[in-house]
Amino acid sequence: EIVLTQSPGTLSLSPGERATLSCRASQSVSSNYLAWYQQKPGQAPRLLIYGASSRATGIPDRFSGSGSGTDFTLTISRLEPEDFAVYYCQQYGSSSYTFGQGTKLEIK
Amino acid sequence: EVQVLESGGGLVQPGGSLRLSCAASGFTFSSYAMSWVRQAPGKGLEWVSSISNSGGITKYADSVKGRFTISRDNSKNTVNLQMNSLRAEDTAVYYCAVRGYSYSFDYWGQGILVTVSS
Numbered sequence: 001e002i003v004l005t006q007s008p009g010t011l012s013l014s015p016g017e018r019a020t021l022s023c024r025a026s027q028s029v030s031s032n033y034l035a036w037y038q039q040k041p042g043q044a045p046r047l048l049i050y051g052a053s054s055r056a057t058g059i060p061d062r063f064s065g066s067g068s069g070t071d072f073t074l075t076i077s078r079l080e081p082e083d084f085a086v087y088y089c090q091q092y093g094s095s096s097y098t099f100g101q102g103t104k105l106e107i108k
Numbered sequence: 109e110v111q112v113l114e115s116g117g118g119l120v121q122p123g124g125s126l127r128l129s130c131a132a133s134g135f136t137f138s139s140y141a142m143s144w145v146r147q148a149p150g151k152g153l154e155w156v157s158s159i160s161n162s163g164g165i166t167k168y169a170d171s172v173k174g175r176f177t178i179s180r181d182n183s184k185n186t187v188n189l190q191m192n193s194l195r196a197e198d199t200a201v202y203y204c205a206v207r208g209y210s211y212s213f214d215y216w217g218q219g220i221l222v223t224v225s226s
Contacts, residue, residue, distance in 0.1 A: 033210060037153075037213075039153075047212055047215075050214070051212075088153055090153070090213070099153040
């Protein structure tokens with residue numbers, strides 16, 4: 001099973017700042033099968049990025065994804081108040097899906 | 109508009125059974141795989157099971173293999189999760205999700221709580 005490790009666990013930033021979230025895999029992941037989600041309290045997760053770098057429908061262009069192999073990054077170029085939430089990466093490989101443990105993005 | 113709605117959750121005793129249902133609309137249901145993902149209280153996301161668009165291929169997390177069974181009815185646009193031999197550690201919010209072509213979970217239901225406790 002591929003283990004995804006996200007860092008940092010908590011990221012404290014102010015609106016308007018740039019956020020960089022990391023997702024590292026225990027072995028190489030196909031870029032086609034790496035996704036990012038946003039989850040707010042009491043809500044279901046929402047798909048942000050699929051295929052490592054493609055934005056899902058309706059996702060603002062301040063969200064971008066990059067990376068390959070074992071290292072992937074979600075970048076939020078300029079934080080809006082509604083962006084403070086928990087973010088998860090997810091991969092598919094060897095007939096199984098795994099999620100990272102999440103990064104909490106909080107207001108500083 | 110894609111809509112996904114889970115039902116069937118509740119309180120069940122350890123060793124008991126529960127059947128979750130998921131009704132989907134707003135897309136060509138028979139063209140997409142469907143999945144269940146759960147989230148224990150205060151914890152992260154855990155994939156549980158997936159079923160191919162035709163229903164011919166099913167996959168399970170090791171933690172539920174042999175206890176849970178996923179099925180679908182393309183004539184009714186529904187997917188079910190039969191959960192047997194439930195354990196306390198199965199307590200979670202269960203989400204039904206539409207699995208996209210890039211093996212991401214593109215659309216999610218609001219989730220349904222399953223509590224396993226005596």
